[in-house]
Amino acid sequence: MFGKKKEEDSMSYGIIGLGRFGTALATTLAQAGKEIMVLDRDEEKVKQMRPLTEHAYVVRNLQKETLQETGIQNCDQVIVCVGTQVDVSILTTLNVINLGVPHVISKATSSEQGQILEKIGAEVVYPERDMAIRLAKRLISKRVFNLFELDDKTDISELPVGGTLVGKTVEGSQIRKEYGINIIAIGHNKAITTDIQPDYVLSQGDTLVVIGNRDNIKRLGDDMVE
Numbered sequence: 141m142f143g144k145k146k147e148e149d150s151m152s153y154g155i156i157g158l159g160r161f162g163t164a165l166a167t168t169l170a171q172a173g174k175e176i177m178v179l180d181r182d183e184e185k186v187k188q189m190r191p192l193t194e195h196a197y198v199v200r201n202l203q204k205e206t207l208q209e210t211g212i213q214n215c216d217q218v219i220v221c222v223g224t225q226v227d228v229s230i231l232t233t234l235n236v237i238n239l240g241v242p243h244v245i246s247k248a249t250s251s252e253q254g255q256i257l258e259k260i261g262a263e264v265v266y267p268e269r270d271m272a273i274r275l276a277k278r279l280i281s282k283r284v285f286n287l288f289e290l291d292d293k294t295d296i297s298e299l300p301v302g303g304t305l306v307g308k309t310v311e312g313s314q315i316r317k318e319y320g321i322n323i324i325a326i327g328h329n330k331a332i333t334t335d336i337q338p339d340y341v342l343s344q345g346d347t348l349v350v351i352g353n354r355d356n357i358k359r360l361g362d363d364m365v366e
Contacts, residue, residue: 143286148312151175152176152216152217152247153166153175153176153177153215153217153219154176154177154178154212154215154217154241155178155180155219156207156212156219156220156221157179157180158178158185158189158218159221159222161221161247161267161343162178163189165219166192166193167192170176170193172191173309173321177194177197177211177212178195178200179202179207179210179212183331186198195211198208198327200236201226204235204238207235207325212239213236213240216243217241217244217245218241219244219245223248224249226249226250228248229248230257234260237262237351239347240332244263245262245264246262246263247264247265248264248300254364260354275332286311290351290353291354294354295351295357296324296347296349296351297354297357297360298345298349299347299364300345300352301342301346301347301348304364305342307342307343308341308342309338309339309341309342310326310336310337310340315348315350319360320352320353320356321356322352323348323349323350324351325338326342326348327347328346329345
């Protein structure tokens with residue numbers, strides 16, 4: 141059974157439903173070293189996940205009592221991936237919320253289903269496999285807030301200044317040279333400027349808005365962790 145997690149880096153994730161979306165999400169999180177729990181009624185699907193987690197359970201139903209027995213209420217975040225069965229999706233999401241899970245994300249296949257899920261308190265996604273991978277990366281990378289996806293590889297993102305960049309000028313930070321990304325705005329003391337001067341000194345608490353390759357942006361965010 142999972143214990144309660146408080147630090148972001150050690151958060152635990154529960155995945156209910158091992159279809160294409162749930163399997164891709166669980167695999168991506170597990171490969172990133174995250175603690176996961178997976179539930180499905182298909183024994184073969186659960187068996188395939190056991191090399192990735194010891195918390196892989198076959199469940200015959202998704203009633204509140206059954207979910208509680210697995211200990212999924214101890215996860216920090218739970219993703220309900222049974223969107224094709226609308227009634228099961230809604231009831232399962234409600235059960236997980238009622239068990240007290242702090243953050244519940246639920247897959248939806250229609251706007252009507254999504255509206256109901258939002259009304260009962262879930263965050264809603266409308267994904268296919270690639271969306272599952274992007275969601276996993278967003279859950280993992282807490283330092284980077286994605287503002288806009290320009291294409292499959294290029295993002296406009298916001299990230300806080302930290303680590304070795306504190307005290308360096310924009311020019312001295314070598315962000316463009318080292319990461320191949322460009323600063324398009326800087327936030328400082330609730331003010332935002334788009335007139336980026338090379339001699340501007342980066343401070344703790346500043347926020348960079350950057351554009352560039354998604355992986356390079358994540359690398360910059362990771363490098364600024366103190």
